[in-house]
Amino acid sequence: MKLDIIISADNIKEEYLENKIVVVIDMLRATSVIITALANGAKEVFPILTIEEALKKKEELIMNGINPLLGGERKAIKIDGFDFSNSPLEYNSDKVQGKSIILSTTNGTRAINLSLKAEEILIGAIINAKAVARELKKYNKDVVFVNAGTNGEFSMDDFICSGYMISLLCDNDNNDLSDIAKTAKYIYENNTNLISYIKEATHYNILKALNLLKDLEYCCQKDIINIVPKFSKSLKSIKI
């Protein structure tokens, strides 16, 4: 299968994704949050762009007898009146079991919204990379790793995460890699501990400066979760 990467939400050409499987990656921290919440028993996650839309979605769900929780961040900080910030460590099973979660993030949600032409949208991060690779092998179709990036720009953290998954996919099989996919694989295979590369990322250093080192440590752990969330285009929500 062909493996390619789009380096940030700003670089998505929607038609290019037709008939392909997309893996959306925003490892610091939106997709790590989504994967963690669903692994800990959340029923579903609605990725929403703005705070206004998130509050509207909450009203809509309440009207349907569902009492959702609100999570998200602006500039990496918790939103006033929300139940959670964007820290995956907050989404433990005590809090999220059986719950619908509305998550308002910028980069990750944009990446999902711009990937709707894809045949399937999977949610990936370092914490579930092996599970994603296993799922992709089942599809055996062309794959595009859509890196959410940071503020529309290439982000080292999402890039090495793509490289890790590409490296896993190339373990036994012969795949057709684009130049950017080869480069991500190279970066990963020369930094298999991840952190030697990620610690240089602008985004990593923003989170570190906000005392979010525990989040960073969590998000950089390989394969601690064995599920692959998928975005349902009809339901506009992410489920296992």
Place this chain on the structure above:
Amino acid sequence: MKLDIIISADNIKEEYLENKIVVVIDMLRATSVIITALANGAKEVFPILTIEEALKKKEELIMNGINPLLGGERKAIKIDGFDFSNSPLEYNSDKVQGKSIILSTTNGTRAINLSLKAEEILIGAIINAKAVARELKKYNKDVVFVNAGTNGEFSMDDFICSGYMISLLCDNDNNDLSDIAKTAKYIYENNTNLISYIKEATHYNILKALNLLKDLEYCCQKDIINIVPKFSKSLKSIKI
């Protein structure tokens, strides 16, 4: 100064280049041809997108008493009726001394045309990287390395060339590197012989399959030329 990279002509956002110095890189082979021709005494190079426009430009120059030479390629092959292909080895001083050259290439010319909002457009390749870095230090302004790429896509060859120049710029000075600039620098500094990385590039392998190994060897030599061509927006031509 801030150092950033645009990974292909398709990814250029023109406004982003305002007040910045752009280095256009299409090392296999357009910018290597331009640098070589000018170093060997050519008067000027007109980068032109289509064959039709190239022939029109030739007529226009002839009307003005100039007898230009035509160079270029389509799918890496010489164009019928043209004087040169896109091989830098053909542009020796016997042939180009004092001549105006019309060069019809796709990726490199597109990259130049989409960079017109920049304050200055320099022409770079591996063969003149040190000269480019020296020139950039004189400007001391924000720099964007515009990689022409191949068919609108990220190309490993242009990327490591950017990484080499960024590495040179960071030798003594503290610069502000974007994540993609850090990644290119990392790739170069782990492949200082260049070829260990470039040999995986799709574009490199296309040229190799066309028996253009001598061109590839030439274009991968560091700093054999000490000039920095610049694109004149008013003249629409490239000169030293």
